[in-house]
Amino acid sequence: MKTPPRLQPLVEEGLIDTVVRQLMSGKEAMVFVVRCGDETRCAKIYKEATHRSFRQAVDYTENRKVKNSRSARAMAKGSKFGRQEQEAAWQSAEVDALYRLAAAGVRVPQPYNFHDGVLLMELVTDANGDAAPRLNDVAFTSEQALRHHATLIREVVRMLCAGVVHGDLSEFNILLAHVTGDADPEGVDVPVIIDLPQAVDAAGNNHAQRMLLRDVANLRDFFGQFAPALLRTDYGPEIWSLYQGGLLSNETVLTGHYKRSSADVDMTAVLREIDDARADDAARRLRLAARG
Numbered sequence: 188m189k190t191p192p193r194l195q196p197l198v199e200e201g202l203i204d205t206v207v208r209q210l211m212s213g214k215e216a217m218v219f220v221v222r223c224g225d226e227t228r229c230a231k232i233y234k235e236a237t238h239r240s241f242r243q244a245v246d247y248t249e250n251r252k253v254k255n256s257r258s259a260r261a262m263a264k265g266s267k268f269g270r271q272e273q274e275a276a277w278q279s280a281e282v283d284a285l286y287r288l289a290a291a292g293v294r295v296p297q298p299y300n301f302h303d304g305v306l307l308m309e310l311v312t313d314a315n316g317d318a319a320p321r322l323n324d325v326a327f328t329s330e331q332a333l334r335h336h337a338t339l340i341r342e343v344v345r346m347l348c349a350g351v352v353h354g355d356l357s358e359f360n361i362l363l364a365h366v367t368g369d370a371d372p373e374g375v376d377v378p379v380i381i382d383l384p385q386a387v388d389a390a391g392n393n394h395a396q397r398m399l400l401r402d403v404a405n406l407r408d409f410f411g412q413f414a415p416a417l418l419r420t421d422y423g424p425e426i427w428s429l430y431q432g433g434l435l436s437n438e439t440v441l442t443g444h445y446k447r448s449s450a451d452v453d454m455t456a457v458l459r460e461i462d463d464a465r466a467d468d469a470a471r472r473l474r475l476a477a478r479g
Contacts, residue, residue, distance in 0.1 A: 193232045193305055194219065202300055202307060203230065210318055215384065220310060220318070228299065229318075231306040233278045233384075278304055281384040284351055291349035292437075293342055294364075294379045311379045314365040319379065322358035322409065332413035335363075339378050339406050340422055343399070345437050346380075347430055352395045354385045356402035358409040389430070396427050421445040 190198055190206050197203040207220040210229060217232045278301075285298040285308070297309040311319040327335065339361065346353065360382035367374040389395045403423035411418035420443035428445065429435040 191217075191219065191232065193303075194221070194230055197230065197300075197302055197305060197307065200302070202302065206230075213382075215382075221307075223299075223307070227310050228307060229296075229310040231308065233304045233306070278306075278384065280386060281382075282306060284383040284386040287349055288346060288351060288380075288383075291345055293345050293349065294377060295383070296379065296381060311362045311364045311381070313363070314374060314376075319362040319364045322361045322363060322378065325363055327410070327413045329414040332410040333417070335376075335378055336406060336410040336414070336417055339380075340403070340426075340441065341437075342378070342380060343403060343406075344426060344435065344439065344441075347389055347399065347426065348435060348437055350389050352387050352389050352392070352399045353380065353383065353402050354387050354398040355382065356380065357405040399423060399427055 188206055188208055194203060194206055198206075203221045203223055205222045207222060207227070210218040210220050212218075216234055219230045219232070221228055221230045282298055282301045285295050288295045289297060296311055298306065299309070300307040313319045322335075343353075343356070360380070362379045362381055363376050364379045365374050365376055387395050387398060389399075392398075400423040403426065407417050407420055407422070422441060422443050422445075424445040424447070425441055425443070426435065429439060
């Protein structure tokens with residue numbers, strides 16, 4: 188097929204030999220199957236912010252690190268340069284997360300190169316060597332659902348131990364790959380997590396807990412269609428509670444159950460905190476008025 192303009196620089200640099208076909212076009216990017224020497228890979232072309240439907244919500248970009256203070260100031264002001272820097276930071280977030288998670292042993296596509304808004308990475312394949320399907324395109328037996336759910340819960344834990352929360356994890360951004368090895372010469376199907384530009388830092392983002400709970404709930408609800416027993420599990424709060432307590436590791440044995448505190452809320456103390464905050468704000472306003 189004709190080389191898309193955004194991929195032409197990679198062809199000229201020798202990073203891509205030929206473009207085979209378009210694989211998909213999503214809310215944030217287009218993905219093409221490409222040949223690189225003897226290997227078949229995929230190239231993810233990020234759409235410009237004005238042409239994609241996924242919004243860079245403040246929840247996701249909170250406390251993301253940028254290259255320098257000039258970039259940070261420009262992003263805060265919303266200038267043209269700031270918007271360009273914000274776009275670059277959004278795109279590079281996935282690249283950073285992929286390298287970080289791959290190093291931590293999480294099953295994600297292997298990244299190879301990032302060039303001018305194009306991510307060159309591994310093509311995840313099925314048993315026939317074709318592009319692997321997403322989970323939402325596959326039906327499972329109860330046994331398969333339980334196995335894949337357990338695998339993905341371990342991956343969520345591994346990600347969290349590496350300091351990352353996916354933030355948008357669901358059956359739509361997990362592929363079912365077929366892998367072979369010495370232990371499984373005939374091959375076995377394993378989930379591979381994709382689409383990470385919205386990944387957040389677990390320790391540096393105030394919304395990380397809510398996002399992790401939602402990610403885990405999405406897994407429960409999807410696989411619960413095939414294995415209803417999963418609908419009674421509560422892995423999300425259990426995982427986060429262990430993480431907050433510094434007790435979570437890749438070897439942690441989870442139960443899928445979590446006992447919430449039944450202690451009564453001290454409303455008097457809560458209202459006192461609110462009144463104190465209001466008093467502090469009123470005092471601050473008076474000081475500002477006096478200075479004026």
